[in-house]
Amino acid sequence: MKFARRHREPAEVNLTPLIDVVFLLLIFFxxxxxxxxxxxxxxxxxxxxxxxxADASPVTVVVTRDGAYRLDGQTFDATEALRxxxxxxxxxxxxxxxxxxxxxxxxxxAVVGALDQAAALGIQRVxxxxxxxSELLNQAETP
Numbered sequence: 001m002k003f004a005r006r007h008r009e010p011a012e013v014n015l016t017p018l019i020d021v022v023f024l025l026l027i028f029f030x031x032x033x034x035x036x037x038x039x040x041x042x043x044x045x046x047x048x049x050x051x052x053x054a055d056a057s058p059v060t061v062v063v064t065r066d067g068a069y070r071l072d073g074q075t076f077d078a079t080e081a082l083r084x085x086x087x088x089x090x091x092x093x094x095x096x097x098x099x100x101x102x103x104x105x106x107x108x109x110a111v112v113g114a115l116d117q118a119a120a121l122g123i124q125r126v127x128x129x130x131x132x133x134s135e136l137l138n139q140a141e142t143p
Contacts, residue, residue: 097125
């Protein structure tokens with residue numbers, strides 16, 4: 001008995017559905033990803049060996065290297081503008097405290113300006129953010 005050989009055409013793989021699925025997954029991950037809302041500033045906090053960890057404060061004033069102030073996502077060059085914005089947060093800062101994150105290279109006058117504006121608004125619980133020397137060593141070891 002002799003079987004007739006059929007000529008089979010090579011199977012084609014349609015990549016269109018695969019590409020569609022990959023794009024849908026990409027869109028899904030892009031939409032569902034959460035981003036950090038706080039803008040990263042290049043601050044080099046001064047070190048402190050006697051500092052103790054503190055709870056996070058909802059009101060944080062950042063003093064940059066060039067002496068500018070940052071509060072609530074806005075940047076100010078003058079202490080009066082900082083005072084107007086800080087006045088809106090004064091009740092919370094009086095209750096829960098104020099944290100000043102000053103760059104290690106920021107001028108003393110800029111930090112004192114932020115402290116002065118807090119005192120003028122009656123904010124008495126003021127902390128200055130520092131980092132422990134061990135954090136500095138860990139950062140130097142990390143490539």
